[in-house]
Amino acid sequence: MVRVFAELKSQSSTSMSNTSIDFSDPNWKTKFNEDFEARFRLPHITDVFPDADSMPSTFCINMRIRRSTDFSGNYSCGEEKHGYINDNDKVLLKTIRYSSPTSAGAECIDPGCNWVEKWVHRAGPREKIYFKPEEVKAAIVTCGGLCPGLNDVIRQIVITLEIYGVKKIVGIPFGYRGFSDKEMAEVELSRRVVQNIHLSGGSLLGVSRGGPGVNEIVDSLERRGINMLFVLGGNGTHAGANAIHNECWKRRLKVSIIGVPKTIDNDILLMDKTFGFDTAVEEAQRAINSAYIEAHSAYHGIGIVKLMGRDSGFIAMQGSLASGQIDICLIPEVPFNLHGPRGVLSHLKYLIETKGSAVVCVAEGAGQNLLQKTNATDASKNIVLGDIGVYTQQETKKYFKEIGVHADVKYIDPTYMIRACRVNASDGILCTVLGQNAVHGAFAGYSDITVGICNTHFAFFPIPEVISHPRLVDPNSRMWHRCLTSTGQPDLI
Ligand SMILES: Nc1ncnc2c1ncn2[C@@H]1O[C@H](COP(=O)(O)OP(=O)(O)OP(=O)(O)O)[C@@H](O)[C@H]1O
Numbered sequence: 001m002v003r004v005f006a007e008l009k010s011q012s013s014t015s016m017s018n019t020s021i022d023f024s025d026p027n028w029k030t031k032f033n034e035d036f037e038a039r040f041r042l043p044h045i046t047d048v049f050p051d052a053d054s055m056p057s058t059f060c061i062n063m064r065i066r067r068s069t070d071f072s073g074n075y076s077c078g079e080e081k082h083g084y085i086n087d088n089d090k091v092l093l094k095t096i097r098y099s100s101p102t103s104a105g106a107e108c109i110d111p112g113c114n115w116v117e118k119w120v121h122r123a124g125p126r127e128k129i130y131f132k133p134e135e136v137k138a139a140i141v142t143c144g145g146l147c148p149g150l151n152d153v154i155r156q157i158v159i160t161l162e163i164y165g166v167k168k169i170v171g172i173p174f175g176y177r178g179f180s181d182k183e184m185a186e187v188e189l190s191r192r193v194v195q196n197i198h199l200s201g202g203s204l205l206g207v208s209r210g211g212p213g214v215n216e217i218v219d220s221l222e223r224r225g226i227n228m229l230f231v232l233g234g235n236g237t238h239a240g241a242n243a244i245h246n247e248c249w250k251r252r253l254k255v256s257i258i259g260v261p262k263t264i265d266n267d268i269l270l271m272d273k274t275f276g277f278d279t280a281v282e283e284a285q286r287a288i289n290s291a292y293i294e295a296h297s298a299y300h301g302i303g304i305v306k307l308m309g310r311d312s313g314f315i316a317m318q319g320s321l322a323s324g325q326i327d328i329c330l331i332p333e334v335p336f337n338l339h340g341p342r343g344v345l346s347h348l349k350y351l352i353e354t355k356g357s358a359v360v361c362v363a364e365g366a367g368q369n370l371l372q373k374t375n376a377t378d379a380s381k382n383i384v385l386g387d388i389g390v391y392t393q394q395e396t397k398k399y400f401k402e403i404g405v406h407a408d409v410k411y412i413d414p415t416y417m418i419r420a421c422r423v424n425a426s427d428g429i430l431c432t433v434l435g436q437n438a439v440h441g442a443f444a445g446y447s448d449i450t451v452g453i454c455n456t457h458f459a460f461f462p463i464p465e466v467i468s469h470p471r472l473v474d475p476n477s478r479m480w481h482r483c484l485t486s487t488g489q490p491d492l493i
C-alpha cells in the first residue's frame with residue numbers, strides 16, 4: 001500500500017490523510033473517485049426525512065412579472081425557461097494537470113502524478129425546493145472577527161429569502177452569544193432594513209468570539225422555531241455550524257444550516273478566495289505605501305508593517321506583491337531567523353548599505369517560534385499570539401544601535417483599519433453571489449454546507465471538508481516564488 005503522498009504535502013489541497021490507496025491496483029482511480037464523491041456529497045434533508053415533500057421553486061428566474069408571495073397553494077412561477085441548476089451539475093476543483101511531483105505547487109495523488117478529475121457540486125437555484133416559504137423562519141448570525149463584506153452578505157441573504165417568499169427573517173445579535181444571552185433580542189430583518197447596510201463596514205448584527213455550547217444553541221433554535229440558519233464566519237464558526245447541524249439532525253429537526261466563509265485571512269480550504277480578502281489586500285496597500293514613504297524619506301529608513309494572518313500569510317504575500325514596495329515579506333509558513341549571518345537583520349543591514357532604505361511586511365503569525373509563548377487563549381480558545389511586529393521593531397532598533405549604524409525605524413500596525421472598512425467592487429460582487437447561493441442551498445434542502453468560488457464558478461462544499469485545517473500558503477507555489485522574485489529577499493534562515 002502506498003499512502004496518498006503529494007496531496008498531503010500541499011496544505012492548500014484536499015486532505016486525504018485517512019485514506020490509503022493501493023496504486024498497483026488498476027482500478028485505484030475509480031476507487032479514489034468514489035471516495036472523493038462520497039466525501040463531497042452534500043447532506044440533504046431527505047437523508048433524515050426520506051418522505052420530505054418537495055415542490056416547484058418559488059424562486060423565479062424570470063422576474064419580469066411581479067408576483068404575489070401570498071401563495072395560497074399556488075407556488076408555480078409558470079415559467080417555461082427555467083435556468084435552474086441541475087443537481088448533477090459539477091465544477092472542476094483542480095484545473096492544472098501536473099506531470100511530475102516536483103512541478104511547482106504540484107498536488108499529486110499517486111507517485112506518477114496521474115491526472116485525476118475532482119468534481120464538486122455547482123451552487124445555484126434548484127427547480128425543486130424542500131421548504132414552504134411561509135413555513136420558514138430564517139436566521140442570520142455573524143461570528144468571529146470583523147471582515148469587510150459581512151453587511152453585503154447579510155443584505156443579499158435577506159433579499160433572496162424575500163424573493164423566495166420568506167416573511168420571517170431575523171438576525172441573531174453578537175455571534176453565537178446571541179443564542180444564549182436573554183438580553184440580546186432578535187433583530188427583525190427585511191429588504192427595507194438591509195437596503196443600505198452594505199454602504200458601511202462591520203456587521204449590522206455585531207460579532208463575537210466564544211459563547212454557548214452546541215446544545216444550548218440548538219435548544220434556542222427549537223424554542224425560536226428557526227428552520228434555516230445562515231452562519232457567517234471562519235474556521236471556528238464553521239466548526240460550530242457543523243456541530244449545530246449534527247445536533248439538529250440527531251434531534252430530527254428539519255433544519256438547514258448553511259455557512260458563508262468569512263475571513264480576511266483567506267485561510268479556508270478549496271476556494272479561490274474568501275470575501276473581504278481582496279479588500280484587505282487593497283487596504284494594506286495604504287499602510288505599506290506609508291511605510292515606504294517614511295522609510296524612503298528618512299536617512300537609513302526602515303519601515304515595518306504588520307498585517308493580519310494568524311496561520312496563513314496570504315494578506316502579507318499578496319500585499320507585498322501588489323505594492324512592489326516590500327523588500328522582506330515574512331509569513332507563518334516560511335521559517336526565518338532575525339539574528340545571525342543569514343537572518344532578517346543582517347539582510348536589512350545589506351539593504352541599508354546598498355539601497356539606503358528598506359520595508360518589511362510581517363504577518364502576525366510569522367516567527368512565533370522566536371517569541372515567548374504565553375499559553376493564553378481568547379474566548380474561542382484561539383491561542384493569543386506573541387506580537388512579532390513589535391518584536392521585529394525592537395530587535396531592529398537594538399541591532400543597528402549595537403553595530404553602530406544609524407537606522408530610523410518606523411512601525412505601522414494597521415490591523416483593525418483593514419478589517420473595518422467597506423468592501424471594494426470585486427468583493428462586493430463576491431458577497432452578493434455567495435449570499436444568494438447560501439439561500440439557494442437552504443431551499444434546495446441541503447444542510448451542513450458552505451458556499452465558495454472555485455475556479456471562478458460557485459460551488460457548495462460539505463462543511464467538514466473545508467475546515468479540516470486552515471488553508472496555508474504553499475512555500476513551493478508559484479505565488480510565493482513570485483513574491484520572492486518581487487521582493488528579492490534571500491532565504492532568511
Ligand atoms: N470547534 C468548535 N466547535 C464549535 N464551535 C466553535 C469551535 N471553534 C470555534 N467555535 C465557535 O465559533 C465562533 C467563532 O470562532 P472563532 O472566534 O475562532 O472565529 P472564526 O469563525 O474562526 O473567525 P476568524 O477568522 O475571525 O477567527 C465562536 O463563537 C466559537 O465559540
Ligand SMILES: O=P(O)(O)OC[C@H]1O[C@](O)(CO)[C@@H](O)[C@@H]1O
Pocket residue numbers: 144145146234263264265308309310311364378
Ligand atoms: O483581535 P480579534 O478580533 O480577536 O481578531 C484577530 C484575528 O482576526 C483574524 O484576522 C481572523 O479574522 C486573525 O488573523 C487575527 O488573529
Ligand SMILES: [Mg+2]
Pocket residue numbers: 144234235236237382
Ligand atoms: Mg478562528
